[in-house]
Amino acid sequence: MSEQLLKVTIDNITVEVPAGTTILQAARKIGGDVAPPAMCYYSKLQGSGGKCRTCLVEVSKGSEKDPRPMPKLVASCRTTIMDGMEVKNITSDRVLDARKGVVEFLLINHPLDCPVCDQAGECHLQDLSYEHGAAGTRYEFQRRTFKKHDLGDYIQLHMTRCILCYRCVFTADQLTKTREHGVLDRGDHAEIATFIEKNLQNDFIGNVIDVCPVGALTDKTFRFKNRVWFTKPVDAHRDCDTCCGEVQLWMRGHEVFRVTARKDEWGEVKESTKGGTGWICNTCRFEKKQVSDWEIEGPTKVNRHSVISQGHYVGLQKPEETMPKVMDGRSPKLLMDIHSVSEVNKPNIELSKLDRPAHSTDFNQ
Amino acid sequence: MGRKLLLEKAHVEGIRTYEVYRREGGYRSVEKALKSMSPDAIVEEVKKSGLRGRGGAGFPTGMKWSFLAKPEGVPRYLVCNADESEPGTFKDRYLMEFIPHLLIEGMIVSSFALGSNRSYIYIRGEYAWITDILEQAIEEAKANGWLGKNILGSGYDLELYVQRGAGAYICGEETALIESLEGKRGNPRIKPPFPAIKGLWDCPTVVNNVETIAAVVPIVNDGGEEYAKIGAGKSTGTKLISACGNINKPGVYEIDMTISVEEFIYSDEYCGGIANGKRLKACIPGGSSVPILPANLLLKTAKGETRYMNYESLSDGGFATGSMMGSGGFIVLDEDQCVVKNTYTLARFYRHESCGQCSPCREGTGWMEKILLNIEQGRGKMSDIDLLWDIQRKIEGNTICPLGDAAAWPVAAAIRHFRDEFEWHVNNPDECTKRNYGLAHYADPIYVPA
Amino acid sequence: MTMIRFNDKQEAEFQRLVSRYPEGKQKSALLPVLHLAQDSFGGWLSSEVMDYVADRLSIKPIEVYEVATFYTMYNLKPIGKYLFEVCQTGPCMLRGSDDIIAYIGEKLGIKPGQTTEDGMFTLKTVECLGACGYAPMMQLGKFYREHLTKEKVDQIIEECRRNAAANN
Numbered sequence: 005m006s007e008q009l010l011k012v013t014i015d016n017i018t019v020e021v022p023a024g025t026t027i028l029q030a031a032r033k034i035g036g037d038v039a040p041p042a043m044c045y046y047s048k049l050q051g052s053g054g055k056c057r058t059c060l061v062e063v064s065k066g067s068e069k070d071p072r073p074m075p076k077l078v079a080s081c082r083t084t085i086m087d088g089m090e091v092k093n094i095t096s097d098r099v100l101d102a103r104k105g106v107v108e109f110l111l112i113n114h115p116l117d118c119p120v121c122d123q124a125g126e127c128h129l130q131d132l133s134y135e136h137g138a139a140g141t142r143y144e145f146q147r148r149t150f151k152k153h154d155l156g157d158y159i160q161l162h163m164t165r166c167i168l169c170y171r172c173v174f175t176a177d178q179l180t181k182t183r184e185h186g187v188l189d190r191g192d193h194a195e196i197a198t199f200i201e202k203n204l205q206n207d208f209i210g211n212v213i214d215v216c217p218v219g220a221l222t223d224k225t226f227r228f229k230n231r232v233w234f235t236k237p238v239d240a241h242r243d244c245d246t247c248c249g250e251v252q253l254w255m256r257g258h259e260v261f262r263v264t265a266r267k268d269e270w271g272e273v274k275e276s277t278k279g280g281t282g283w284i285c286n287t288c289r290f291e292k293k294q295v296s297d298w299e300i301e302g303p304t305k306v307n308r309h310s311v312i313s314q315g316h317y318v319g320l321q322k323p324e325e326t327m328p329k330v331m332d333g334r335s336p337k338l339l340m341d342i343h344s345v346s347e348v349n350k351p352n353i354e355l356s357k358l359d360r361p362a363h364s365t366d367f368n369q
Numbered sequence: 370m371g372r373k374l375l376l377e378k379a380h381v382e383g384i385r386t387y388e389v390y391r392r393e394g395g396y397r398s399v400e401k402a403l404k405s406m407s408p409d410a411i412v413e414e415v416k417k418s419g420l421r422g423r424g425g426a427g428f429p430t431g432m433k434w435s436f437l438a439k440p441e442g443v444p445r446y447l448v449c450n451a452d453e454s455e456p457g458t459f460k461d462r463y464l465m466e467f468i469p470h471l472l473i474e475g476m477i478v479s480s481f482a483l484g485s486n487r488s489y490i491y492i493r494g495e496y497a498w499i500t501d502i503l504e505q506a507i508e509e510a511k512a513n514g515w516l517g518k519n520i521l522g523s524g525y526d527l528e529l530y531v532q533r534g535a536g537a538y539i540c541g542e543e544t545a546l547i548e549s550l551e552g553k554r555g556n557p558r559i560k561p562p563f564p565a566i567k568g569l570w571d572c573p574t575v576v577n578n579v580e581t582i583a584a585v586v587p588i589v590n591d592g593g594e595e596y597a598k599i600g601a602g603k604s605t606g607t608k609l610i611s612a613c614g615n616i617n618k619p620g621v622y623e624i625d626m627t628i629s630v631e632e633f634i635y636s637d638e639y640c641g642g643i644a645n646g647k648r649l650k651a652c653i654p655g656g657s658s659v660p661i662l663p664a665n666l667l668l669k670t671a672k673g674e675t676r677y678m679n680y681e682s683l684s685d686g687g688f689a690t691g692s693m694m695g696s697g698g699f700i701v702l703d704e705d706q707c708v709v710k711n712t713y714t715l716a717r718f719y720r721h722e723s724c725g726q727c728s729p730c731r732e733g734t735g736w737m738e739k740i741l742l743n744i745e746q747g748r749g750k751m752s753d754i755d756l757l758w759d760i761q762r763k764i765e766g767n768t769i770c771p772l773g774d775a776a777a778w779p780v781a782a783a784i785r786h787f788r789d790e791f792e793w794h795v796n797n798p799d800e801c802t803k804r805n806y807g808l809a810h811y812a813d814p815i816y817v818p819a
Numbered sequence: 820m821t822m823i824r825f826n827d828k829q830e831a832e833f834q835r836l837v838s839r840y841p842e843g844k845q846k847s848a849l850l851p852v853l854h855l856a857q858d859s860f861g862g863w864l865s866s867e868v869m870d871y872v873a874d875r876l877s878i879k880p881i882e883v884y885e886v887a888t889f890y891t892m893y894n895l896k897p898i899g900k901y902l903f904e905v906c907q908t909g910p911c912m913l914r915g916s917d918d919i920i921a922y923i924g925e926k927l928g929i930k931p932g933q934t935t936e937d938g939m940f941t942l943k944t945v946e947c948l949g950a951c952g953y954a955p956m957m958q959l960g961k962f963y964r965e966h967l968t969k970e971k972v973d974q975i976i977e978e979c980r981r982n983a984a985a986n987n
Contacts, residue, residue: 105763
């Protein structure tokens with residue numbers, strides 16, 4: 005394969021990417037709001053994507069060779085870049101409208117039980133609804149319910165919260181040799197289940213919790229123990245025969261409340277320092293809840309997909325393009341200029357240069 | 370009387386058997402193709418014929434065939450889509466039930482043209498007895514040397530199998546059909562890649578409707594140009610129309626696409642008029658997913674011109690005032706029928722048949738069904754009509770496969786043309802459970818601006 | 820519990836079905852094999868039967884469950900000796916399928932989805948079966964019963980009862 009780079013322009017920002025890159029990956033390279041939300045796509049799971057339709061974008065120019073626009077919105081996670089392609093994401097009213105529709109569809113049967121859901125605070129559906137959804141609902145019918153299934157001592161399944169992203173099915177297929185759960189039934193009654201009540205026991209099956217974008221699959225050993233935003237993520241590792249042993253401990257004081265794989269800014273499990281994806285085994289995840297089990301490296305640099313990220317600007321890259329350029333000449337809608345009233349948020353302070361969470365003292369310059 | 374190419378012999382006694390079919394000139398196209406034509410020459414004839422896919426989308430068959438990738442050493446497959454499940458459509462069943470050898474013959478010639486040595490007919494599971502008829506026909510064809518190794522000494526090998534589905538409308542979508550044929554759930558694939566590049570078992574694959582495959586037989590026999598002479602404009606050849614609903618003579622008719630819609634409905638040769646002396650209220654001319662039209666827009670276009678039974682004329686006016694040829698499922702509603710109820714049953718159908726893979730279709734179809742039931746039973750609100758419109762708009766075009774569009778269009782068209790009937794349901798919650806809205810103004814002559 | 824196993828005739832059919840696909844693609848036979856299994860083991864698919872099919876095709880049981888629950892023709896619960904599947908979609912509705920469904924229900928004393936107490940009849944409403952021109956209609960076993968009227972329904976029920984008595 006030649007290393008030829010292809011040019012693609014997304015929301016008026018041009019980047020160069022290798023052939024075979026999808027629109028979504030290219031947009032993630034740019035980052036920020038230009039990256040479409042993705043609820044089902046997971047770069048580490050082969051075959052994932054295309055289903056949730058939240059990442060739909062408008063291709064206003066197919067390529068340099070064939071400049072015709074694509075008639076329908078396309079799933080950016082499954083559409084590869086052609087040289088000279090032009091894509092509109094947040095600059096397309098069509099996209100924003102369709103996305104709003106998708107968010108509404110995902111929510112009409114969602115229980116909205118965030119107050120009692122362990123995923124709250126790190127839930128992609130919450131983020132999605134907040135960023136792209138409408139304030140109210142137009143759905144006036146009873147929400148869908150399912151028969152409860154027990155998946156064993158480790159994993160809690162709340163089918164009512166599921167958005168059928170299929171990520172957990174791909175995970176079981178690709179990480180374990182013995183997939184025991186799948187999507188049963190069809191249409192609006194399709195569900196994640198095992199058919200016969202079965203405990204999911206494979207060593208790596210716990211990773212379905214990390215890939216689940218919502219609170220459908222949660223950690224039973226952490227259930228109702230704490231809210232994620234009260235716990236502090238800490239990078240740690242241990243020697244493990246089964247997996248890379250590189251994890252995030254979610255702690256409060258000296259107590260380990262939860263163990264997860266390490267995740268990147270898109271909420272996906274990171275590459276391990278030993279190579280390959282940093283999936284972790286059930287022993288590390290569920291059985292090692294003592295600080296003494298772990299070698300602690302230090303606080304995790306948290307990503308934007310978490311309420312814990314408040315005040316964290318580490319690694320943030322400011323785009324070179326100005327807002328009006330990105331937004332096709334339109335200026336962003338500002339309710340007020342924060343700088344004129346705020347004592348702390350001064351434009352001359354580069355928070356992104358800080359190598360740690362911002363603190364009030366940083367503003368006393 | 371229009372010319373018939375497919376069903377001309379369908380009523381010859383015993384045509385279901387090989388002997389009679391052969392005596393009536395069957396399998397001539399295989400002889401001609403294998404003895405005197407190259408595969409490319411057949412593709413060329415199909416291109417010249419202007420044949421358009423008869424499954425619903427109407428895509429030119431010759432062009433579809435020419436997209437088929439031909440990498441060295443990789444098998445190619447032809448799959449016949451006999452998963453006929455679009456409400457209103459029962460034409461393929463008729464063809465397979467009465468003249469099964471025509472499909473077998475078409476499959477042999479088409480497989481030869483595409484270089485497939487192993488072809489499948491994927492038939493909907495409910496057509497169990499037709500599966501037997503087809504398997505019987507295949508056995509006979511094989512016994513007489515039309516299938517198997519070295520057919521007619523040409524060096525060409527072909528095995529043909531019938532695969533039964535098990536109850537899923539979605540398997541009529543070509544990639545869902547391929548998934549199902551691979552023994553999986555009928556979840557449509559995300560395209561690209563298209564089946565022509567990566568289809569059955571990841572090999573290049575063509576999926577064609579039964580009627581399309583059957584039409585290849587007369588095209589090879591008489592030549593593509595002869596075929597193209599029949600019909601009108603880009604609607605070449607003949608088309609099977611399955612007519613149903615409130616007409617005197619429901620059934621399958623082969624038309625040459627030059628007759629008017631009015632003639633088709635009222636002539637004794639075809640539907641024989643509206644049943645029980647009633648008046649025509651509305652019609653869904655191409656299978657349940659195409660837009661429903663009120664009587665006045667069905668018989669004449671918005672320009673006041675006669676509407677004909679062909680691809681161009683039926684879609685004249687776009688979705689604003691036209692419809693589509695679709696699969697040829699012609700559903701007629703008389704003055705006593707309720708458009709809201711009819712739309713509700715279709716919405717229920719699409720909810721039932723959604724595979725559940727992508728969110729707009731999985732969630733949206735059920736939502737529309739619930740609202741339509743409310744309106745139909747007099748529990749609806751005026752705002753529900755606009756909500757329905759918005760839901761269908763947000764499903765259309767945003768799903769993985771065309772089932773989303775197919776679910777959205779009937780709702781959109783019903784509201785577009787019959788909004789006052791919906792409003793009447795909302796405004797008359799008691800009355801609407803006792804009687805129907807009736808014909809109203811739907812057959813009145815339309816105003817045509819000079 | 821009796822051992823689930825195809826008899827010789829069923830086994831021959833199983834082999835015929837599997838032979839229709841290239842080597843290594845035996846999973847493709849899943850749909851037809853499930854039909855065969857359903858016909859062979861009492862008209863429905865128990866989890867034991869599905870596990871047997873998975874084993875015979877060398878695939879995971881969950882792959883069978885996923886498929887069996889997707890398609891409407893596989894019965895995951897025991898059904899009556901005679902299954903009336905009456906179409907209720909648009910074209911049949913236009914020709915009075917609602918009345919036929921109500922009549923059958925009344926006559927048998929069951930609602931759609933239920934089985935009569937004697938285990939003889941199950942009534943099921945289904946979506947379009949591709950017989951729109953011959954509406955109203957139902958599927959009974961392998962065949963379609965079309966142009967249904969109340970009289971015809973009476974006859975069909977009688978016929979089923981007669982056949983059941985003759986076979987006992």
